[in-house]
Amino acid sequence: MNNNRITIRDVAAKAGVSHQTVSRVINKSERVNEETRIKVETAIEALGYQPNAIARSMAKGRTRTLACFSPNLTDFTYASIIEAAEFEARQSGYFLMTASAPDSATFSLLVEQLVASRRTEGLLLINPFMDERYTRLPQFAPTVFVGARSSQNTMDSVFLDDEEAGRMATRHLLELGHQSIAMITGPLQEDCSQDRKVGYLETLQSAGLPPNPTLILEGDWSATSGYQAVNKLLAANTPFSGIFAQNDRMAVGAMQALREAGRRVPEDVSIIGFDDMPLASYYDPPLTTIRQDTFSMGREAARLLIRAIENPEKQRRNLRMPVALVLRKSTMQCSS
Amino acid sequence: MNNNRITIRDVAAKAGVSHQTVSRVINKSERVNEETRIKVETAIEALGYQPNAIARSMAKGRTRTLACFSPNLTDFTYASIIEAAEFEARQSGYFLMTASAPDSATFSLLVEQLVASRRTEGLLLINPFMDERYTRLPQFAPTVFVGARSSQNTMDSVFLDDEEAGRMATRHLLELGHQSIAMITGPLQEDCSQDRKVGYLETLQSAGLPPNPTLILEGDWSATSGYQAVNKLLAANTPFSGIFAQNDRMAVGAMQALREAGRRVPEDVSIIGFDDMPLASYYDPPLTTIRQDTFSMGREAARLLIRAIENPEKQRRNLRMPVALVLRKSTMQCSS
DNA sequence: ATGAAAGCGCTAACAA
DNA sequence: TTGTTAGCGCTTTCAT
Numbered sequence: 001m002n003n004n005r006i007t008i009r010d011v012a013a014k015a016g017v018s019h020q021t022v023s024r025v026i027n028k029s030e031r032v033n034e035e036t037r038i039k040v041e042t043a044i045e046a047l048g049y050q051p052n053a054i055a056r057s058m059a060k061g062r063t064r065t066l067a068c069f070s071p072n073l074t075d076f077t078y079a080s081i082i083e084a085a086e087f088e089a090r091q092s093g094y095f096l097m098t099a100s101a102p103d104s105a106t107f108s109l110l111v112e113q114l115v116a117s118r119r120t121e122g123l124l125l126i127n128p129f130m131d132e133r134y135t136r137l138p139q140f141a142p143t144v145f146v147g148a149r150s151s152q153n154t155m156d157s158v159f160l161d162d163e164e165a166g167r168m169a170t171r172h173l174l175e176l177g178h179q180s181i182a183m184i185t186g187p188l189q190e191d192c193s194q195d196r197k198v199g200y201l202e203t204l205q206s207a208g209l210p211p212n213p214t215l216i217l218e219g220d221w222s223a224t225s226g227y228q229a230v231n232k233l234l235a236a237n238t239p240f241s242g243i244f245a246q247n248d249r250m251a252v253g254a255m256q257a258l259r260e261a262g263r264r265v266p267e268d269v270s271i272i273g274f275d276d277m278p279l280a281s282y283y284d285p286p287l288t289t290i291r292q293d294t295f296s297m298g299r300e301a302a303r304l305l306i307r308a309i310e311n312p313e314k315q316r317r318n319l320r321m322p323v324a325l326v327l328r329k330s331t332m333q334c335s336s
Numbered sequence: 337m338n339n340n341r342i343t344i345r346d347v348a349a350k351a352g353v354s355h356q357t358v359s360r361v362i363n364k365s366e367r368v369n370e371e372t373r374i375k376v377e378t379a380i381e382a383l384g385y386q387p388n389a390i391a392r393s394m395a396k397g398r399t400r401t402l403a404c405f406s407p408n409l410t411d412f413t414y415a416s417i418i419e420a421a422e423f424e425a426r427q428s429g430y431f432l433m434t435a436s437a438p439d440s441a442t443f444s445l446l447v448e449q450l451v452a453s454r455r456t457e458g459l460l461l462i463n464p465f466m467d468e469r470y471t472r473l474p475q476f477a478p479t480v481f482v483g484a485r486s487s488q489n490t491m492d493s494v495f496l497d498d499e500e501a502g503r504m505a506t507r508h509l510l511e512l513g514h515q516s517i518a519m520i521t522g523p524l525q526e527d528c529s530q531d532r533k534v535g536y537l538e539t540l541q542s543a544g545l546p547p548n549p550t551l552i553l554e555g556d557w558s559a560t561s562g563y564q565a566v567n568k569l570l571a572a573n574t575p576f577s578g579i580f581a582q583n584d585r586m587a588v589g590a591m592q593a594l595r596e597a598g599r600r601v602p603e604d605v606s607i608i609g610f611d612d613m614p615l616a617s618y619y620d621p622p623l624t625t626i627r628q629d630t631f632s633m634g635r636e637a638a639r640l641l642i643r644a645i646e647n648p649e650k651q652r653r654n655l656r657m658p659v660a661l662v663l664r665k666s667t668m669q670c671s672s
Numbered sequence: 673a674t675g676a677a678a679g680c681g682c683t684a685a686c687a688a
Numbered sequence: 689t690t691g692t693t694a695g696c697g698c699t700t701t702c703a704t
Contacts, residue, residue: 007681018691023683033689048475053453055681058394058696065433065455073419074412074614083409083436090435095450097401098434099426100419114431117389119401139384223618252618259620278410282559282588284595284620343697354675359699369673391697394680675704680697687692 006049015043026051063121064094066305067114069101070126075221076277077294078126081146084298085124092306096124108136115141122305129190142308146301148191149318156304158297158319162192165290165323166199169244169272172288172325174207177334178242178270182215184229184254186246193218196246196274214238219250226250230257241269241334248273248280248289255283255330270331285329292323342385351379362387399457400430402641403450405437406462411557412613413630414462417482420634421460428642432460444472451477458641465526478644482637484527485654492640494633494655498528501626501659502535505580505608508624508661510543513670514578514606518551520565520590522582529554532582532610550574555586562586566593577605577670584609584616584625591619591666606667621665628659 008026012019017036024032025040032040043049057063066089070078086096097114101107114120115138123143137143145157173181183200186193201211214236219225226245233240234257245251251273255265263269265285273280276291300319307314344362348355353372360368361376379385393399402425406414422432433450437443450456451474459479473479473491481493509517519536522529537547550572555561562581569576570593581587587609591601599605601621609616612627636655643650 009681019681020683020692021690024690027683031689036690050448050452050454052681053449053455054390054393054399055696056683057390058681058698059683061696063390073409073422074415076410076412079410079415082434086409086435095433095455096435097431098418099422099431112386113389116386118386119389119431223615249615252615256618256620279559279585279588279615282592283618284592345697355698356675356700357673360674363699367673372673388697391680392699394682394697395699397680673704676702678699678701680699683694683696685692685694688690 006047007052008049011040011043011047011049014047015039063119065120066094066096066122066124066302067110067120068096068098068124068126069107069110070098071102072100073098077275077292080294081126081298081301084295085302086298088299088302089306092302094302094306104136111136111138122309124301124305127190129187142305142312144301144305144308146297150316153316156301156308156316156318158301158304158321160192160292160297160323161320162195163199163202165274165292166196166244167203168199168323168325169196169274169290170200170203172272172331173242173244173270174203176242176270176331179209179334180212180215180238180240181242181244182217182233182240184217184219184226184243184245184250186219186221186250188218193246200244212238215240219246221247221249223249223253223256226253227257228253230254230261234261239336241336242331243269243271245271245273248275248277248287251287251289251330252283255287266330266332267335270334272331276326280326281328283330288328288331289326290323291326293321297321342383343388344385347376347379347383347385350383351375399455401456402430402432402458402460402638403446403456404432404434404460404462405443405446406434407438408436409434413611413628416630417462417634417637420631421638422634424635424638425642428638430638430642440472447472447474458645460637460641463526465523478641478648480637480641480644482633486652489652492637492644492652492654494637494640494657496528496628496633496659497656498531499535499538501610501628502532502580503539504535504659504661505532505610505626506536506539508608508667509578509580509606510539510545512578512606512667515545515670516548516551516574516576517578517580518553518569518576520553520555520562520579520581520586522555522557522586524554529582536580548574551576555582557583557585559585559589559592562589563593564589566590566597570597575672577672578667579605579607581607581609584611584613584623587623587625587666588619591623602666602668603671606670608667612662616662617664619666624664624667625662626659627662629657633657 008019008022011022022040025037099110101110115123122141123138125145127147128145143155149159150157204211217229219229245254273287273289276289280287344355344358347358358376361373435446437446451459458477459474461481463483464481479491485495486493540547553565555565581590594605609623609625612625616623
């Protein structure tokens with residue numbers, strides 16, 4: 001591994017110019033004579049010279065690298081946001097260091113090693129809900145929240161219109177004639193779970209329906225938790241003809257439990273999910289759901305972060321992203 | 337954004353020592369007196385000093401950063417490998433720059449910007465099947481293939497035992513009495529599709545069954561392609577009672593097509609998938625499949641890469657990872 | 673055990 | 689237009 005340890009000076013020597021001129025060429029500076037530029041480019045080609053990005057970062061004090069932390073990299077929602085952010089960042093010449101931070105200890109360590117150490121110039125924080133995270137945020141690098149509002153005005157954020165989403169899902173079931181609508185929430189310490197719940201409660205209230213606490217169950221986003229929630233619901237013997245699951249995985253778990261209990265979807269129970277995950281339309285029945293545009297979220301988050309890095313004087317923004325109802329076959333007119 | 341532009345020299349001044357001594361302290365060098373160490377640590381604490389990783393990289397010629405490219409970041413298989421690799425890398429003090437390289441132009445650019453530029457010390461290449469990629473590999477940094485054998489001995493690789501997987505799936509259907517077994521492959525330019533096909537053909541042959549070309553359909557891993565493949569199969573009017581889909585998404589698409597055609601799974605047609613994707617057990621019926629251990633793959637890939645970086649003299653390895661049959665409800669005894 | 677000097681490969685600022 | 693001189697913040701000699 002002799003490496004292409006060819007430096008700007010080797011090129012300079014070969015081309016018979018100063019290393020600075022080489023620097024001007026690789027930086028596409030205007031102030032360089034056509035002839036010398038060609039000489040330099042020839043030398044670069046001949047030697048196979050590649051600029052050293054670390055030395056460049058060192059000299060310029062900029063790494064053009066962003067950090068991106070999320071609870072994990074496998075949930076489709078996260079992965080999709082990251083993919084979009086990476087794509088958008090690259091358009092602007094930035095790269096992404098990704099890491100999963102399942103707990104706050106890991107998170108703090110990552111902030112120190114990737115952000116405080118100046119390896120990266122900013123942080124994209126996906127689902128920054130948990131525990132003491134908020135207190136461990138980077139001190140000197142801009143941060144963008146994805147999936148949660150930033151409470152202060154010191155930070156950008158991109159998040160869903162979760163209240164409206166909760167209203168939308170609930171309204172859909174109401175319009176189909178359902179009166180007893182159960183809801184399976186995500187972990188209630190997460191803003192989005194709370195907001196969707198608010199939308200649900202509001203909509204029931206507007207319809208003059210009192211909320212029934214036994215119809216509200218807390219899940220943890222997993223299919224298993226949706227499955228268990230429905231079993232609990234069935235055991236409670238409270239009648240219900242509709243379910244609003246705050247994500248598709250829990251909806252799928254719920255469908256499984258209903259199937260096992262001999263309740264048909266949608267004939268006996270209508271169910272609406274959230275996310276529009278891949279293959280949501282391949283379940284039996286295809287899942288009616290609320291779609292979020294993860295691509296736009298990732299893209300906007302990256303844009304905001306780069307803007308915060310390059311124009312720190314501009315005001316921070318909080319982008320509320322729209323959601324959409326996707327009608328498929330898991331909901332229908334209430335028959336009871 | 338005044339930044340914590342506190343340098344080693346500020347700390348040195350505050351502690352009344354040379355900057356070199358500070359360097360020794362932060363590098364946990366033995367050769368430093370207890371008292372001075374405490375003085376320095378106090379100064380570090382007081383000033384909130386954070387070592388600059390870029391300057392460190394510059395001086396040491398090492399970035400402790402790995403690049404990881406995959407066709408995308410959202411396919412569960414890829415995401416899961418990346419997550420595991422990132423986790424493993426971090427255990428050894430390495431970080432990961434991830435990027436999706438959907439085509440070879442992007443790939444070449446990324447190799448240049450992330451690897452040739454020495455931002456990263458090695459490359460993890462997930463599914464390096466396509467086009468001219470092989471010719472654009474990094475010249476001076478070690479590379480590990482994930483999901484394909486490296487043909488030369490100059491590179492590590494981690495891949496599935498795809499032939500055995502193909503045999504396993506086919507044997508399972510044969511043992512259930514199925515004689516007409518269709519197969520939906522992935523893109524045939526990918527090694528794994530080819531290898532799984534070889535396993536399928538071998539197993540049929542051992543059973544004395546001649547392969548039927550109309551029963552072999554090429555998909556592109558998408559659910560839609562599985563759906564279309566089955567429709568083509570039905571249109572061809574060739575009888576079949578079993579399907580081996582080379583991934584779960586295509587299996588799910590296939591189930592959809594069968595459902596629409598009024599064929600029951602597994603009563604009329606048994607179907608086995610591949611991957612054991614999340615929620616595979618939540619379909620109706622729960623999907624029998626071949627499981628791959630993506631976590632181990634990512635972990636081993638990262639280990640191999642770090643080994644190649646730190647011990648380049650050691651021989652490259654090609655790890656063939658085992659797969660396992662996961663029995664669920666989408667296959668049953670052949671009734672015809 | 674500690675310090676001084678040199679240098680990693682580049683860019684910025686100033687001269688020529 | 690080009691070259692020279694200084695760093696960027698750290699580590700690595702080599703002295704002391």
